[in-house]
Amino acid sequence: MSVQNPIGAGSNERSTRGEIYKVCEAGYNEIANAIVRHSALRELESFGKIISDKPLSHPERALFFATIWAFFKDVPAGIVALAARVTDEWIKEDMWHGTAKAAHILYASVDEYGLHQHSKHMLPTHHQMFKQLTTHLGLSDAELFNPHYILPEGTAMGNNTHRMYRSEFLGEALGFHLASEMTSSREFQFFLKGFQKYAGEYGLVDEDDPVLAFFAIHCEVEPMHVATGREIMISYLEKNPTIAPHAMRGAMAFMDGFEQMFAALNRRLA
Numbered sequence: 001m002s003v004q005n006p007i008g009a010g011s012n013e014r015s016t017r018g019e020i021y022k023v024c025e026a027g028y029n030e031i032a033n034a035i036v037r038h039s040a041l042r043e044l045e046s047f048g049k050i051i052s053d054k055p056l057s058h059p060e061r062a063l064f065f066a067t068i069w070a071f072f073k074d075v076p077a078g079i080v081a082l083a084a085r086v087t088d089e090w091i092k093e094d095m096w097h098g099t100a101k102a103a104h105i106l107y108a109s110v111d112e113y114g115l116h117q118h119s120k121h122m123l124p125t126h127h128q129m130f131k132q133l134t135t136h137l138g139l140s141d142a143e144l145f146n147p148h149y150i151l152p153e154g155t156a157m158g159n160n161t162h163r164m165y166r167s168e169f170l171g172e173a174l175g176f177h178l179a180s181e182m183t184s185s186r187e188f189q190f191f192l193k194g195f196q197k198y199a200g201e202y203g204l205v206d207e208d209d210p211v212l213a214f215f216a217i218h219c220e221v222e223p224m225h226v227a228t229g230r231e232i233m234i235s236y237l238e239k240n241p242t243i244a245p246h247a248m249r250g251a252m253a254f255m256d257g258f259e260q261m262f263a264a265l266n267r268r269l270a
């Protein structure tokens with residue numbers, strides 16, 4: 001399926017379910033390929049090189065963490081909002097399975113909110129892990145919230161995240177979410193490696209210091225989030241192929257903002 005030319009309702013009639021799935025999978029692949037080919041990933045790689053070439057000084061750490069916090073702070077609630085919207089939409093047409101479809105999105109929140117071992121106990125949330133790490137690195141709230149350190153491109157990513165997850169075009173929100181999960185699965189590997197490399201300079205016991213949990217946990221969970229993001233995208237394309245161009249637009253909005261954020265960080269840190 002071309003994202004520009006989604007299949008029409010009429011052509012569905014002759015297709016078997018398997019064939020429809022294949023067409024929607026191709027539609028998903030088109031979006032996923034555009035994400036991985038986007039130049040934002042080159043900026044991310046350059047950032048990875050910068051933090052593996054030298055440890056970040058205190059003001060550089062403040063710049064990095066204050067900027068990504070301006071973005072990350074809006075992620076968990078965005079995912080929850082999107083899951084609620086998918087539930088509301090889906091049960092209009094398929095009463096009994098709306099929650100099952102939304103579960104593909106909500107699954108990412110289980111990790112964000114520290115619920116994945118809920119039968120035993122609540123775990124720290126991703127935001128709490130971020131706070132533990134930045135406290136360890138000597139960064140105060142005053143520094144993290146200081147406009148001097150927060151690059152406007154980070155603030156723009158946070159504002160976009162807040163807005164796009166709640167976009168009136170559900171396809172746009174799903175595309176934005178997919179790009180967010182696909183980039184997360186890469187970016188945290190760069191972050192983790194960079195900080196592990198200079199464990200001594202960052203005051204870490206060793207490479208496996210638990211204070212790096214904020215980075216390490218994302219390296220663990222993100223591949224699963226990408227898989228669930230894929231499932232819900234394909235399901236939605238099966239239900240409503242006309243969302244394809246919206247999904248592409250949402251994915252590219254994320255990638256453009258992500259590129260600008262890392263390009264700005266790279267200019268300041270190189």
Ligand SMILES: [Fe+2]
Pocket residue numbers: 111112126218
């Ligand atoms: Fe997270």
Ligand SMILES: [Fe+2]
Pocket residue numbers: 108181184221222225
């Ligand atoms: Fe994720």
